[in-house]
Amino acid sequence: MRKNRSVVLSTLLIALLLTACFSGTILSASKFPELDANGRFLKTRSITVEIYDRGNPGGSKPEDNFFTNWIKEGMLRDHNVKVTFVPVPRWTEVDVLNNLLAAGDAPDVCVTYSYPTILTYANMGGVLDLSPYLTDEYKELFPDLWDFLGERFLLWNQDPVNGTVWAIEARLAQNKRINTFVREDWLKKLNLPEPRSLEEFENMLRAFKKNANLLLGKDADKMIPYTTSYDIGWRNEHLFTSFVPESITDKEMYINGFDDRRLLWPGIKEGVRVLNKWYNEGLIWKDFPLYGPGDGTEDNNMKAGYVGAFMHNWDYPYRNGKDSIHYQLQQMAGPDAAFIAVEPFKNDAGIYRKYLAPGNDRKVFFPATNDEPLASMLYVNWITKLENRRFLQIGVEGTNHKVLADGSIQNIAATGDMIMNSLQNIDYTITINGLDLGDPVLTAKSVALGYDLVDKSFIEKAYQLTDNNARYTPYYNVGEIKAEEGMGPALDEKRDNFLVQAVVAKPQDFDKVFDAGMQDYLRSGGQAIIDERRAKYEAFYE
């Protein structure tokens, strides 16, 4: 008996020791008195974490499903921290977050794409400074953060003068932006090559229009050769930036870089003029200005097979499994119907240039109401740990993915509780957007397989073209640009308004409408931002 007991005890002890070794961190008790040697809190802590609610049809509750339970269990096991998720609608996240922050109800760990929002609240004293937790002293607590995000992304927003860090930047695993898509089957039917120049692209659109009867039969009157949305800048960027001179300098890009739709870059106006021409030729969906963000009408036109070409996020038609444009289109218009990525727009140097962001993504910040900053930081570290984010991204073998012979991972569209509400669960992996399996080759192979029900070749082409001849916009850390404070939404609205108006204007009115809109944009704060960016750039970098 006694012997048995000692055997059990010693096994337990060894097991305990082993788990301690595997969890990796043996901490000195004196440095972090509220943690034990394994980085667990001595007393259970509770934190709340923001989670995007995409409201997908057939999706699971974003705050309560298999994956959130997995995170909750893991955080409780590894750090003795209870996690509660707070859903925030994806498409109105900034507005909802504003309300939560203003009411003092914001989650302890917040995520947003809008740094200006964070900065505005930080200036009011509403955001926690993360710099004390990003010192050498705390490094041993957050090894995965330092390993994966490193100084570049952790200290991205560090004020060059006083050292504050209001938010850490997530990484964009696949730094992709947009693609130009056309109907492959229509090209074949009309014996057209894939367009390789603006002229060919235009002729293709005209051919779509002319041959509506052949392509759409009784629905010929529904023909939309080219579709766009109110978000003109994003949805036509490849066209617009092909008019940006190759000679644009990093400094110019930065100074005129407040608008992420490149509105202030040289040459954009000529791109908008082309769109105006198309509109007046009847090549563009006439009703586009009436539909706002999140409206499904345009997608439905694509799914129904009425649309010939468009620009959108690099993998847009292939996303969302059975709800994808690709799948739905094939249901409606036959198995040959498909959108394919093309590369028609070259710049003045004859290069098919794509301008990409510097590779940062969402921003993670803690509001001042967060009274568990250490537990929250441990959460951010935990979710950044390769094995954790890897599991969240690929899920359970057999249900969410299968492993192919070469080791690459293929997604399976799960249903019910196991469904992923966002591709690769990016809404949970808040420090990385996009797949990262820890091995770049395996990752690239798996990304192409990551689209259930879509042939690999479509994805590979889109993947390759979207950053072909890429140039990355530079990032300069000059601290806060005061003129930008609070201006984002008003200026974005102005941009969308006057670009839409310029596109639908009569050709002879185009200059008048565009110039008046641009003047108004600059006068309402745009010019002040440019001036301050120039002054700060010159002060810190010249």
Place this chain on the structure above:
Amino acid sequence: MTAIADPLSKKKKIIRTRNYLKKYWTLYAMLLLPIVYFIIFKYIPMTYIQIAFKKYSIVKSPWEMPWAGNHGFEYFIKAFSNRDFLFALRNTIMLNFLDLLVGFPAPIILAILLNELPYKRFKRFTQTVAYMPHFLSWIIVSGLAVQLLAPTSGLINIVLNRLGFGSIPFLNDSAHWVWTYVLLGVWKSVGWNTIIYLAALTNIDPQLYEAAAIDGAGRLRSIWHITLPGLRPTIITLLILNLGRILGSEFDRPYALSNNLVNNVSNVIATFIYTNGIRGLQFSLTTAVGLFQSVVCVIFLFAANALAKKFGERGVW
């Protein structure tokens, strides 16, 4: 009369007050709840009006926030030198004025028409159908509007095109949009607003109509000489209240119906506040705008009331 000379009547007064309270205290107790409601939800929040004169901070109480520049009027000056605000102000007044011009007489006319209907069942049916849109939110109405009025896919324009006419840009041209906005407002509210007039009409003595008929007055004559004068106090009261809202603006109606092509007429004060205040986080600026709006509304309300009294009407108070 001195206080000493009149001890008895004073005592009497106290007794009378006590009896009065004894008898009616329950009524006063019932009043307590609404008063508490107003204090908590209307008067205490008013302390935040100071934000208009102070530099807003999310973490400080409004009493601790530092004063804004220019003797606290920084944000008012900023608002009035902001062209977007001035356009929003113009549009608010224009849309509200058109609403008043078209939307105010509409329920009066409908109420009189309904009142003249001899078949009671048909009258009730029409009334119910006319109420219905009131219960739809503007989001739903705007969805319907796009489905019906879009230039190529809207039902009405499809019908027009089939009949050989061109599309009417109901929603995508500024001038057309204004009328679409006003008329959708009439459609949505006209039935509901007739209720109060129909109630007023039941108060008119039927003997008046009988006497008029005997005297040979036709239908139009009796409407002009009996129905309309009977409605006059109600009309005046509602007109005063409506004038008090001339600078006030709904948010959901212009926001839901607006699009990128018509922002030059659809941006009103409420949407300005939404974009710059709630989304742009400039709370002081937009509180200043909101305060200005309220003050002008109160001035209009008082002026309209005084004017009504001057013309021998009862007014609102």
